[in-house]
Amino acid sequence: MNLWLILPIVIPLLTAVITTLMYPTLRAQRWVSLGGATALLVAALGLLNDVWHNGIQVTQMGNWRAPYGITLVADLFSALMVTLAGIIGFAVAVYSLTSIDAARVRFGYYPLYHFLLMGVCGAFITGDLFNLYVWFEVMLMASFVLLALGGERGQLEGAIKYVTLNLMSSALFLAAMGILYGLVGTLNMADLARKLSATAQPGLVVAVALLFLAAFGIKAAIFPLFFWLPASYHTPPVAVSAVFAGLLTKVGVYALIRVFTLIFIQDVAFTHTLILGLAGLTMITGVLGAVAQNEFRRVLSFHIVSQIGYMIMGLGLFTPLGLAAAVFYIAHHIIVKTNLFLISGVVERMSGTFELKKLGGLYRAQPGLAVLFLIPAMSLAGLPPLSGFFAKLGLIQAGLPLEQYVIIGVALGVSLLTLFSMLKIWNEAFWKPLDDRRPLTEDRRSSVALFIPIVLLALLTLLIGFGAGPIFALALRAGQELMQPTDYIRAVLGGP
Amino acid sequence: MNSLILQTAVRYLLPLLLLFSVFVFGRGHNEPGGGFVGGLIAAAAYALYAIAYDTRAARQILPIEPRLLIGFGLLLALCSGMLGVANDRPFMTGQWYAFALPGWGKIELGAPLFFDAGVYLVVLGVSLTIIFALAEE
Numbered sequence: 001m002n003l004w005l006i007l008p009i010v011i012p013l014l015t016a017v018i019t020t021l022m023y024p025t026l027r028a029q030r031w032v033s034l035g036g037a038t039a040l041l042v043a044a045l046g047l048l049n050d051v052w053h054n055g056i057q058v059t060q061m062g063n064w065r066a067p068y069g070i071t072l073v074a075d076l077f078s079a080l081m082v083t084l085a086g087i088i089g090f091a092v093a094v095y096s097l098t099s100i101d102a103a104r105v106r107f108g109y110y111p112l113y114h115f116l117l118m119g120v121c122g123a124f125i126t127g128d129l130f131n132l133y134v135w136f137e138v139m140l141m142a143s144f145v146l147l148a149l150g151g152e153r154g155q156l157e158g159a160i161k162y163v164t165l166n167l168m169s170s171a172l173f174l175a176a177m178g179i180l181y182g183l184v185g186t187l188n189m190a191d192l193a194r195k196l197s198a199t200a201q202p203g204l205v206v207a208v209a210l211l212f213l214a215a216f217g218i219k220a221a222i223f224p225l226f227f228w229l230p231a232s233y234h235t236p237p238v239a240v241s242a243v244f245a246g247l248l249t250k251v252g253v254y255a256l257i258r259v260f261t262l263i264f265i266q267d268v269a270f271t272h273t274l275i276l277g278l279a280g281l282t283m284i285t286g287v288l289g290a291v292a293q294n295e296f297r298r299v300l301s302f303h304i305v306s307q308i309g310y311m312i313m314g315l316g317l318f319t320p321l322g323l324a325a326a327v328f329y330i331a332h333h334i335i336v337k338t339n340l341f342l343i344s345g346v347v348e349r350m351s352g353t354f355e356l357k358k359l360g361g362l363y364r365a366q367p368g369l370a371v372l373f374l375i376p377a378m379s380l381a382g383l384p385p386l387s388g389f390f391a392k393l394g395l396i397q398a399g400l401p402l403e404q405y406v407i408i409g410v411a412l413g414v415s416l417l418t419l420f421s422m423l424k425i426w427n428e429a430f431w432k433p434l435d436d437r438r439p440l441t442e443d444r445r446s447s448v449a450l451f452i453p454i455v456l457l458a459l460l461t462l463l464i465g466f467g468a469g470p471i472f473a474l475a476l477r478a479g480q481e482l483m484q485p486t487d488y489i490r491a492v493l494g495g496p
Numbered sequence: 497m498n499s500l501i502l503q504t505a506v507r508y509l510l511p512l513l514l515l516f517s518v519f520v521f522g523r524g525h526n527e528p529g530g531g532f533v534g535g536l537i538a539a540a541a542y543a544l545y546a547i548a549y550d551t552r553a554a555r556q557i558l559p560i561e562p563r564l565l566i567g568f569g570l571l572l573a574l575c576s577g578m579l580g581v582a583n584d585r586p587f588m589t590g591q592w593y594a595f596a597l598p599g600w601g602k603i604e605l606g607a608p609l610f611f612d613a614g615v616y617l618v619v620l621g622v623s624l625t626i627i628f629a630l631a632e633e
Contacts, residue, residue: 010574013570014574017566017574020566059587062588063585063586087619
């Protein structure tokens with residue numbers, strides 16, 4: 001019986017329940033939420049520590065042995081993802097303390113926030129494909145409401161696009177799963193991996209694999225199915241955008257990496273080359289979209305798409321080093337991207353707008369904030385010695401021996417364009433003098449609670465950059481585990 | 497709605513429907529039924545009362561705020577899952593407790609019953625929250 005495995009699900013659920021029961025007392029809800037998020041972070045670190053020292057951890061829910069029951073399983077990749085979810089969950093819970101208004105709290109912001117975290121953590125540690133679908137739905141339902149909560153006009157417009165496309169993706173996922181179940185009669189991932197390696201219909205399996213690629217591709221926002229993301233992520237409150245930007249698409253990426261390293265490895269030459277091509281297109285379209293934008297959060301949203309390309313590129317290369325670089329990239333990206341969104345919220349509080357044209361003069365008014373922006377922004381662009389540099393270096397090192405020069409060229413070019421659009425934000429919002437006479441509002445409400453998570457995440461970015469060695473070693477071990485699915489299968493199903 | 501027939505009928509139907517919902521809930525252990533349908537039937541009973549009188553009257557006869565029902569239901573379901581953990585078994589493992597009830601014989605209560613009761617409360621709470629919110633618009 002492994003307690004660490006169920007805590008990332010039980011803690012957010014319990015927090016959601018307590019905040020539901022305390023719905024009339026808004027203040028108490030905020031502190032319970034913070035306590036729950038802290039506990040989740042501690043539990044996630046405990047799980048990571050356990051998996052690092054004792055190898056893959058497995059528990060069979062309800063004591064029904066696999067493949068009949070639902071398996072919860074954490075390898076290093078899963079544990080790392082849960083830890084990242086814990087970090088972001090904590091940071092945004094602190095940020096929400098003062099940035100989420102009373103009306104939203106009254107309508108259940110905190111229970112939904114923790115249901116969202118539960119869905120995300122559940123998706124990371126389930127070992128069953130149908131259960132993965134259920135966690136996706138938990139996460140999506142919470143995100144639908146969080147996106148629309150408040151009912152502002154722009155929000156509802158974004159929410160409709162978001163809901164429609166995500167429902168389509170869920171339908172595809174379900175259909176693909178139905179075909180797969182008809183084909184092999186199991187949905188336990190380890191069991192699927194074992195049975196599909198001996199299947200008599202490789203053509204059909206590849207077709208199902210592509211269905212999964214489409215379903216998870218919509219959720220991960222890869223080319224050409226990403227357009228819902230920049231249409232919706234700039235509409236809700238900043239805390240919500242930040243947690244979405246950090247975690248939700250990454251669940252899609254996680255699912256892609258999981259199924260395309262464990263289950264669908266019959267025709268790597270075809271499927272993974274396709275993924276590599278999509279990765280390149282995702283990078284290019286995302287960054288070109290970002291260059292054309294003039295709104296702080298829209299620029300960042302398009303960059304999410306572009307960055308997803310890098311993660312998928314690691315999967316497409318399909319070597320231990322490539323996957324390690326993808327894992328490292330995800331870790332780096334989640335922290336950096338959430339931080340940039342949080343900073344955009346502070347900028348908006350001070351200037352009253354997200355429009356780059358109307359912003360300006362922030363460097364003079366708030367030099368500290370400017371430095372805090374530069375750290376994640378330059379890290380995103382991949383400047384040494386920040387975390388993004390090592391993430392990209394890893395990917396390029398993985399690509400060189402495979403002679404994938406085209407994708408390497410694309411990755412390098414896109415990172416230049418990323419630098420360009422980060423500098424655009426820097427020039428417009430921070431550097432350029434503010435020409436209209438409207439002074440920057442010294443917002444009394446913009447308090448420590450907004451800056452604590454930003455500083456923490458910036459420090460983490462620096463830590464990942466300067467301590468890249470040990471963290472890359474962790475990613476490398478995760479990558480090797482992913483390339484060796486036999487260990488995973490043995491841990492879940494037992495046997496030799 | 498101001499219908500004397502409906503208002504009079506509801507006074508008899510409400511307890512009957514509530515009893516029926518508990519019956520369906522109990523039947524669900526081995527046969528069709530269970531917490532979900534039971535909860536829906538109970539919600540239908542209160543919804544009918546709200547139609548016959550109004551939502552304020554329906555809220556008054558409901559002893560507890562629907563939102564709290566959701567919370568308590570989830571808590572009950574979570575606790576039933578943790579019963580297994582408390583006995584050093586995996587999460588959600590069924591646990592059974594036997595009692596001797598005087599004049600009845602042996603009675604066995606298990607984790608699935610608590611889980612299902614949690615579902616009943618959640619469904620009742622969610623349905624009533626939605627119905628009341630829509631009716632009060």
